[in-house]
Amino acid sequence: MENIYFTPGPTQLHPAVKGFLHDALKKDICSISHRSQIFRELYVEAVTNIKKLMGTPEEFEVFFLASATEIMERIIQSCVHSKSFHVVNGAFSKRFFDIACMLKKNAEQAEYNHGADVELCELKVPDDAELICITQNETSTGFWIPPIDFKKLTKTNKDSLLAVDVVSSAPCAALDFAVVDLAFFSVQKCFGLPSGLGVLIAGPESLKKAQDLESRNVNPMSFHSLVSLAECGAKEQTYETPNVLGIYLIAKMASWMLEYGIERIRLDMEAKQELLKSAISEMDGLSFFVENKRFQSPTVSTLSSQRDLKALRANLAAEGLHVGSGYGDFKDKQIRIANFPSHSLLDFERLVAALKKYSMHLGDR
């Protein structure tokens, strides 16, 4: 039986990865030194392809870290002296806030989640917030903040930097780097790669802020501070021995996506999502956790029911269709379905048919 993983990360390995791995072994990629010319070329290739794919301006830098969680920590360490502000719409934006607290920052949070009926720009950002942190696509709930909303928020808060977690939406979400200073993701979501690599895109204002804080010597530093990352990146290298295979794979996957076309990837995503939405609308016992359509994520759908969904998940899994459980307290009350480039329209047709079959009695009271 063929297994398909609709879990929202790690997710179904992209079908192209097998070939990339084969090539990597053939080219001895895992044996080469991270100080060699071959590695430097690989580093440049990865950075160039990611920037091209994401529409990132020339003056932004791309860095490789271990995970999105690490990146949250490094951003706070590097860009915040005393105060950060967090839009909290689920477990991962909460994690960003928690990390700021761990680092003893005077962090403030504002809830903005599935019940939202206000505009993002109506949130009150403290005047002295050095950094606004937003999780664009909450993997825990499927609550999506349309990237177009960032502009209005930053308009009234010109002095704050904006950091955007696009973990389960990059490169599908179109970011406007005129208002985004920092964006980051991990590679086991939309890129369909093995986990173990986080990618940070950092703009000139964030680097300036990090340099300023470092020159004033007010924060503890790190080998992965933005300043150190930039210094090593200028030599097309990393401070430590990085996940060389991971960097190779993202270089190749981004190249694959560029060739396939980002617009086509987005259209595929919409087609699969329409299929799912239309099926759910016809079902009695399953509905989108995020009711407001504007905030429904196209890449991670969280479905709720009055009934326990453990049996539904098990039935789907028995057919090789692995969907995610709900997050945290919602473990058995929700299921989560990833719609990433690894998932084909055919995969979604299989899933929708099985959902129809197994959810038949969920609506019965």
Place this chain on the structure above:
Amino acid sequence: MENIYFTPGPTQLHPAVKGFLHDALKKDICSISHRSQIFRELYVEAVTNIKKLMGTPEEFEVFFLASATEIMERIIQSCVHSKSFHVVNGAFSKRFFDIACMLKKNAEQAEYNHGADVELCELKVPDDAELICITQNETSTGFWIPPIDFKKLTKTNKDSLLAVDVVSSAPCAALDFAVVDLAFFSVQKCFGLPSGLGVLIAGPESLKKAQDLESRNVNPMSFHSLVSLAECGAKEQTYETPNVLGIYLIAKMASWMLEYGIERIRLDMEAKQELLKSAISEMDGLSFFVENKRFQSPTVSTLSSQRDLKALRANLAAEGLHVGSGYGDFKDKQIRIANFPSHSLLDFERLVAALKKYSMHLGDR
């Protein structure tokens, strides 16, 4: 032409890895959730095999991080309030010291390197040092501190924790966990695996110290503090999405090594090293940078010459034999040769023959 990488890390991928990667793909290891039962079993398998292979007592814990460099930072963050002491014998022990300084600790260092003619235990450790940091095998210079020397040093410094960097010697160096509180390595050295994973072995005293500091709330915390690592580890999980494939590969490689036998691995290492040593002793123009035999690393040999060694390296590389350059300022004045389990006796015979051929005129003045 078959390439063999004698570079001291990343190094020649172990010949068994190809099969492990193939199995990982077949088992969908890269698609599974890091919160799933399959992952938890994998986590336990990796921890169990590593402990068995390293002779680690039951009460020690094993954690997975991104790199040895990250581990240096996490150890200092978690176990030092104000003062650490560093035995500096090359670039990596210096890095450990630098990281303590970045974190604004009152770190002290003592040089103890290739010219050493004193015993390790004669170094003066400050009474208030909370942590002693030693790089057991300096990858930058091939200076090896026999692990037996740790005991005498800690005897006179009972209140300090001992952290040992065994990056390019684990599991070949036999550690006495009665005196070692923390040991760490990365997987791209003796384990011959793709880079991107660091392994930390932490004893009860280090965890107690970390808990004490955390409860007193005196240090900034991290998602990768020893306390958080232990909390997540108790659930056979990690805080973030880790390098799942890397954890799979170390579980399988440690299992492979257990089956092959750690004693046999050490005997292989000695046989290859004897071959190299005997060849070098007959050469005019090449000699061990570390003169004192007691401090010569069996896993990383650094060879010096009066002449520039760039041409020698290029000649070897032309035959597919890739040796490391010297570290830092010694780039062209030294070569470094790794002797890891990935390297066979046959590889060393090829290398020695080529060294004899190409070093013929190095001794001429």
